[in-house]
């Protein structure tokens with residue numbers, strides 16, 4: 001099993017591991033990130049930097065436990081940094097704890113540094129080439145996997161850990177099992193290498209060992225100290241701290257000596273390795289450790305302690321007299337141990353992209369020029385180009401680019417808003433689709449015009465005061481048209497600013513104006529095949545008028561910032577309450593557009609000219625209000641109807657609808673009374689000289705109301721008797737089917753069957 005594992009469920013693809021990996025050994029999969037072990041150097045950065053703890057050390061506790069219960073002689077070796085981890089207990093108590101869990105002997109790994117000291121001094125004294133220390137397994141991996149050119153510069157000697165393993169097996173026999181305990185993750189990788197395999201059986205972290213003590217309920221401070229086994233190290237105990245190599249190997253370390261380079265920590269080490277590989281520097285010896293603060297800063301360190309404190313703990317341990325009980329066989333065998341090692345190139349070469357490949361990848365993430373390359377590092381790579389190379393090599397994904405993602409989201413948002421708007425408009429149409437109510441001559445004339453012009457492709461201009469039903473008429477025209485299965489897009493030209501209206505109607509290209517970060521389709525395109533209703537057309541700018549004329553003349557739209565036009569098939573219905581003729585005379589409305597619009601005009605009469613329809617409209621709005629307010633209103637008091645008919649209605653039908661809704665709210669019983677109407681209406685009625693007229697009007701209104709109710713009930717009854725079959729219901733009623741449909745429409749009795757019936761059947 002690989003030493004580091006990924007919990008795929010926990011990984012949230014935040015790219016922290018990608019960002020912190022010095023050799024980009026992380027592959028981004030669809031839902032998680034994975035380590036590429038051929039490239040990994042075991043530095044453990046991905047472990048320390050994963051906020052979700054999705055990257056974990058593969059647990060070696062289980063195998064250690066079963067080894068301890070076997071017949072084998074199992075020896076524990078404490079890495080030289082152990083005093084900087086187990087700082088609350090005496091070293092002897094730790095030894096006692098280890099023996100309690102079954103280790104036969106406990107050694108200090110620091111002795112391993114002393115084992116290799118002579119070889120180091122000898123080899124690095126030979127100045128035929130630059131030597132790079134090989135005691136840090138992450139450095140060895142770095143060179144073997146990424147800088148094979150420097151292989152010959154590595155000191156051909158094993159690390160202190162491997163030296164200890166080989167030494168112990170030499171002295172105690174090859175069947176002895178050695179468990180090495182340290183803060184180093186790369187050590188776990190090192191034991192698996194062909195060149196070093198067999199020396200150490202298991203590498204545990206200090207934390208894993210702590211876990212074993214906990215599970216066995218062993219409290220170290222409560223134990224009596226026991227002596228260490230084997231040979232006691234001296235200067236080797238200083239090995240884990242920064243520059244400890246020189247003390248442990250008895251080498252001189254003059255800070256002014258440019259022949260010797262000593263560095264620890266990723267940034268420093270990577271810089272030196274690059275310099276060495278490029279031949280920029282050629283010291284006699286480069287002592288390198290990948291972790292900051294040396295081996296006391298390993299990924300498995302005690303991070304509750306500061307570097308300074310950890311360092312002091314090591315120095316104090318070095319100065320202490322630690323009890324040892326050395327068996328005689330340890331005193332003679334040291335000379336025989338073979339401590340040399342070889343290195344091999346494990347360089348897994350990834351295919352390098354060509355300039356054109358990089359360009360294509362950059363373009364796929366909307367980077368068309370150098371200016372677009374933000375190098376923001378959100379993806380984990382230092383530059384957009386490094387990231388593009390990783391995408392090419394299959395290590396990264398296009399979706400990792402944050403600015404690109406944001407742009408995509410913005411585009412999607414734009415598309416969704418547009419879809420939502422269309423859906424909302426359709427829903428509005430579905431649920432508020434109203435029929436034109438009124439039985440006065442002028443309303444009937446309007447209905448006739450709608451029926452005539454509806455099925456034609458003709459542009460219609462609807463004129464009339466505000467609230468007279470212009471939009472209702474536009475909807476009715478669309479319903480009567482052959483396009484009624486396609487969208488009706490309604491736009492109020494005064495609700496958005498002129499510049500936005502243009503892009504709203506015709507769309508825009510990316511970068512057409514500040515904020516146009518993505519291309520957007522316009523409403524004309526959204527209405528393709530259907531109808532667009534431009535309300536308040538008298539208020540659009542001359543520039544927009546020109547564009548509109550172009551759409552009407554050529555049947556094509558040109559997006560803002562675009563050079564090419566797109567064909568659209570849209571029927572235009574426009575409405576205005578402004579005097580366009582005056583506009584033409586005064587120059588604020590283009591004459592050519594005026595003539596283009598004024599092909600078929602429907603003028604909506606103001607409510608004051610359709611007084612006859614007021615009672616029926618009032619009842620219609622009362623029913624609407626009942627449904628909306630969930631009230632059972634059944635009548636409007638006679639006096640109230642008269643007051644409604646006498647009022648001049650400056651706000652037309654909309655105003656009346658609002659008045660009735662307000663009255664419906666105020667009504668205490670199921671009748672709207674005069675008192676429920678606004679004062680302006682009731683006062684208008686008081687002392688009216690036309691009382692007779694009022695009574696006549698009220699009689700007509702009452703009769704109309706009763707007739708309407710009766711008619712509706714009859715239609716419902718016939719429909720029920722015919723089980724919803726309209727043809728049969730019409731036969732039962734002995735009226736033409738078409739008339740029956742008209743009545744169904746009038747009373748909004750469009751049951752499911754009627755709706756589902758093909759259009760032709762309804763004629």
Ligand SMILES: Nc1ncnc2c1ncn2[C@@H]1O[C@H](COP(=O)(O)OP(=O)(O)OP(=O)(O)O)[C@@H](O)[C@H]1O
Pocket residue numbers: 434435436437438464465466467468469470471472473535577620653654657
């Ligand atoms: N003949 C009618 N029958 C039923 N309801 C009507 C009628 N005319 C208008 N309405 C209702 O009155 C309200 C105003 O109508 P509409 O929005 O069509 O008027 P408009 O002339 O387009 O107004 P504006 O000029 O302010 O845009 C709507 O709720 C509409 O349903």
